[in-house]
Amino acid sequence: MTQKITLEEAAALLWQEADLLDHREYDAWLNLWSDDGIYVVPIEKGVEDFANRLNYAYDDGEMRRMRVARLKSSYSMSAIAAADTIRTVSRFVVTGERSNEIDIRAAQILVEYRRDKTRPIAANVDVTVRRTENGLKLVKKVIWLAHSEEAVSGVGYLL
Amino acid sequence: MQEALIDKVSDSDLGALVKEDRVHTSLYNDEHIFKLEMEKIFGRTWVWVAHESEVPNPGDFVTTHVGLQPAIVVRDKRGTVHVHLNRCRHRAATVCEARKGNAKGFVCPYHGWSYAQDGSMLGVPLPKGYSSDFDKADYALVSLRVESYAGLIFATFNDEAPSLDEFLGRAKPWIDLFMKQGGGYPVGTSGEHKFRFPGNWKIQLENTTDAYHFPIVHKSFLNSLDAQAEELFSFLDGDGFVEDLGNGHSVMVMIPELVDLEENLDAPIPERFKELAEELAADYSDEEVRRIVRAVGGSGFNLNLFPNLACSMAFFRVLRPVSVEETEIRHIAITMDGGPEAANRKRLRLHEHFQGPMGFGSPDDAEAWERVQRGSKAGPDMWIMLNRGTDGDGNGPGGVNRGDVSAETGMRAAYDMWKRMMTA
């Protein structure tokens, strides 16, 4: 019988994820994911069928690996000039539970600094965490940017 | 001490800032020139406002801008599309703030003046407060002249402008080719990526027919493709070309074999579309599958329509000047209206792969444009060079300007129109 995931365990994973992303440890970040996991940054609020809509990102395992390869390459001038980020993930609420999975809704406040400008980026985040033989893994992350329906300028890092 | 050239020229000398193979730096950062552009270009020519699929039914509307001015594109109950200034005739409040929707008419939220879809005034609350000569006919929403071609809706403030047909001229056959990416279905729009960059609008106008930057700026995108697709996008040593289409319009053919999507239907299916073809094969005939799959990647050319629309691969790129140093860009995804979901899903994934704030292409373009604007602060008396491929000028069919795919022919075409309009 699998042991249920506690909020504390899930929160620890999300804090670890935030720390890895802020420090651009992208390979370690990839390892937090179950390969069938989906990483989504939607445009329209309230959408459920992400696959049939235009998103900012809709990444399966392969696309996540390509994205990380791009961010780590020295060829992308926007990635090289990417902002520094410092983010806080908090206000956790459990929105669903199954035997080996937990759904969490959280607030993510990211502050980025680039070329003399400090800019806050606010988002609600829906995350699903699964217990596997290799520890807790992310199986879904949906980042609902507060300003997603407005002009969203280049994001040279990962949300 | 250096003195900016612009200080020495009067409005009528604006033409001196555009030479055959270069334009003056002040075109990127002089506020006075920007104001004149809004008046003489965006105030006088045909400006693209929407695609018909954005307003398919009576009452459908989208809000947008013509130059700096907020506007509403709305289809009335008879099916006619109108473009109104989004400004109440009472005290100027916008009458609509929704991005899109369906409305019987527009009621101003301030004092309640109301307008029909065609812009005519319906009424005012408490009319007895106005004198007896108050005539509703004097207070309709201000409407622009509207014409459309192949689903592209344009508006102009200028009643004297030539017809849209005449204005588009030699660009029309290219628009027809572009619309073939419907793969037998009508071309539809399916969402957009919108962003701003701190730079002048003409920096992005130039980019639509700039193949020269592609292998450099988009190296990380190219590296993410399979070998076959990478080969396809390595078009700089191919047979592509850039052609001046008149009136500031131009076309850049990157992948000549993908100019006409209804040709070569029996060519082998490219690696990156194999899975899609297999999925479609369950519900469509072999011929339909081939037609749809061939259309999914979009057209092999970029068409630049002066001053604000580009038809590019499988999307519309719309620019909106915000200020002399700020521009908003929309990349509108194109899908096959009523076409197979699998094909449309593939289109959306291709769009996300390149465009948008997290795409593998657009952020690199935006970074390059931002750096052009920043660099243009140095050397206020220097020139922006557009001299690549001038040996092709006059050498195209019928004596038009046509250079190889990396030539700056398209930019020279746009600045030629800029000069014509700014000195008119």
Ligand code: FES
């Ligand atoms: S401003 Fe529109 S009714 Fe007064």
Ligand SMILES: [Fe+2]
């Ligand atoms: Fe580009």
